[in-house]
Ligand SMILES: NC(=O)c1ccc[n+]([C@@H]2O[C@H](COP(=O)([O-])OP(=O)(O)OC[C@H]3O[C@@H](n4cnc5c(N)ncnc54)[C@H](O)[C@@H]3O)[C@@H](O)[C@H]2O)c1
């Protein structure tokens with residue numbers, strides 16, 4: 282079988298990222314060739330502690346750049362070594378290791394853009410640690426947009442028991458007080474264009490149906506509870522419809538998430554992080570995934586964070602289900618994108 286090569290960044294080394302990355306990569310080794318990016322010594326020790334059968338072999342960044350990936354057998358996971366600056370203690374954050382985490386992302390992007398990797402899958406990192414290391418950072422989503430020089434991207438989570446529950450966000454990691462000003466006709470137009478293009482190109486949905494929430498309670502109650510729906514969102518939806526996008530709304534967010542609406546939709550566009558994601562995570566925490574739309578590469582991630590509480594208790598407490606789904610989804614998106622490019 283022709284296994285796609287996927288870069289798997291192992292995230293915060295003191296969290297559950299190394300463990301769930303190894304477990305998922307190992308279980309999926311017949312379907313996908315995962316290349317792990319992280320501290321090689323930590324990953325080798327973690328692999329040994331999980332399962333003595335699990336084999337990992339590491340190469341340096343320089344060796345990878347000079348000669349590419351070695352031809353390891355399928356039962357040996359490849360690691361590109363991005364060494365932590367300081368010894369890692371499970372469950373204990375150390376800002377001195379923050380830059381090594383960013384290095385894993387940089388290497389994954391480099392490989393995805395030069396064609397070495399079909400996609401990137403990211404294990405969770407601790408956003409505060411990157412900031413404590415001296416780098417302003419709000420999330421993978423924004424960082425990947427920055428390093429690939431992409432002016433706008435869209436965060437979308439997928440999962441849940443309803444078929445195809447996908448929730449995209451009009452704003453990402455933004456303080457609540459800054460949300461209204463960030464929602465403009467222009468930003469909504471770009472967001473809807475990105476959702477349409479990626480649901481077509483990476484998910485194979487010919488004419489995506491997008492349901493859009495309002496910003497205010499009861500979608501503004503005809504202007505009595507806020508005017509963003511009347512002044513910004515509805516006009517943006519009309520303009521999108523004229524561009525051939527099937528976007529409907531704005532609907533009250535509190536009642537939109539029920540099967541009779543969702544059955545007729547490929548994606549819900551919510552206005553901000555905690556308007557859309559609690560619904561998705563309530564429906565599917567542990568087997569949902571996070572996808573960045575609009576990038577010049579494929580990136581998926583898990584639906585959970587670093588779970589330092591579990592990492593501190595040792596191996597065997599974290600569920601790697603979301604990581605399995607994220608890897609499989611990335612491989613599938615890579616296949617769909619390749620097919621779409623082959624038949625314009
Ligand atoms: N993709 C990412 O990089 C990503 C995603 C979400 C959160 N985060 C970051 O993670 C850090 C911690 O965030 P948090 O505490 O809000 O959320 P969290 O997801 O780390 O933890 C919330 C709860 O869920 C549990 N949990 C999380 N993952 C689990 C798993 N795989 N199996 C079993 N239980 C699991 C934890 O034990 C905890 O009780 C923050 O810095 C946050 O920004 C990163």
Ligand SMILES: N[C@H](C(=O)O)[C@H](O)COP(=O)(O)O
Nearest residue numbers: 420421422423571582584585
């Ligand atoms: N917003 C995401 C979530 O709640 O799951 C999470 O913070 C990760 O975001 P990035 O992929 O941008 O790091």
